[in-house]
Amino acid sequence: MKKILGLALIAISLASCGKKEEKKEEVLYPETALSAEEQLISNGKELFESNKAACASCHLADKKVIGPSIKDIAKIYKEQNASIFDFLRQKSEPIVDPSQYEVMKTNFAIIKSFSDEEIKSLEAYMLSL
Ligand code: HEC
Structure with a gap:
C-alpha cells in the first residue's frame, strides 16, 4: 500500500x-x-549583409551607391509585380537599371550556390524595405 x-x-x-x-x-x-515571415526577412538581412553574399557592398537601403538602393529595387519590383527570386535565378531580365547589368552579373557565380530558401530570404528582406 x-x-x-x-x-x-x-x-x-x-x-x-x-x-x-x-x-x-x-x-x-x-x-x-518571430513569425515565419519575420524570420525569413531576418535571415535575408543577415545573408544580404554577410561577407558570403556581399550584396550590401553595392546596395544600401535608401541610397544609390554602385547599385540601385534596395528601396528603389523593391519599389520597381512591386510596381511591376515582378519576381526578385526569378531575377536572382537568372530566369528574368533586369528591369531596374539594365545599362548596369554587367556589374550585377558578376554576382551570379556566388548566387548560384545559394539554396532556394536563401534566395527567398533575400527577396523577402529586399521587399520588406
Ligand atoms: C558589385 C556590385 C554589386 C553587388 C555585390 C550586388 N549587386 Fe545587385 N546590382 C548591382 C548593379 C550595378 C545593379 C543595377 C543593374 C541591374 O539592374 O541589373 C544591381 C541590380 C540588382 C537588382 C535589380 C535587378 C533588375 O531587375 O534590374 C537586384 C534584385 C539585385 N541587384 C540584388 C542583389 C543581391 C541579392 C546581391 C547579393 C547577392 C547583389 N545584388 C549584389 C550591383 C551589385
Whole structure:
C-alpha cells in the first residue's frame, strides 16, 4: 500500500512538473517568437549583409551607391509585380537599371550556390524595405 501511494505521489509530481514546463513555454514564446515571415526577412538581412553574399557592398537601403538602393529595387519590383527570386535565378531580365547589368552579373557565380530558401530570404528582406 505504501509503495503504491509512493508511486502515485511520484506520478503526480512528475505530471505537475510537466505542466509547469508547458506553461513556461506558453508564456515565453509569444514574446520572443518571430513569425515565419519575420524570420525569413531576418535571415535575408543577415545573408544580404554577410561577407558570403556581399550584396550590401553595392546596395544600401535608401541610397544609390554602385547599385540601385534596395528601396528603389523593391519599389520597381512591386510596381511591376515582378519576381526578385526569378531575377536572382537568372530566369528574368533586369528591369531596374539594365545599362548596369554587367556589374550585377558578376554576382551570379556566388548566387548560384545559394539554396532556394536563401534566395527567398533575400527577396523577402529586399521587399520588406
Ligand atoms: C558589385 C556590385 C554589386 C553587388 C555585390 C550586388 N549587386 Fe545587385 N546590382 C548591382 C548593379 C550595378 C545593379 C543595377 C543593374 C541591374 O539592374 O541589373 C544591381 C541590380 C540588382 C537588382 C535589380 C535587378 C533588375 O531587375 O534590374 C537586384 C534584385 C539585385 N541587384 C540584388 C542583389 C543581391 C541579392 C546581391 C547579393 C547577392 C547583389 N545584388 C549584389 C550591383 C551589385
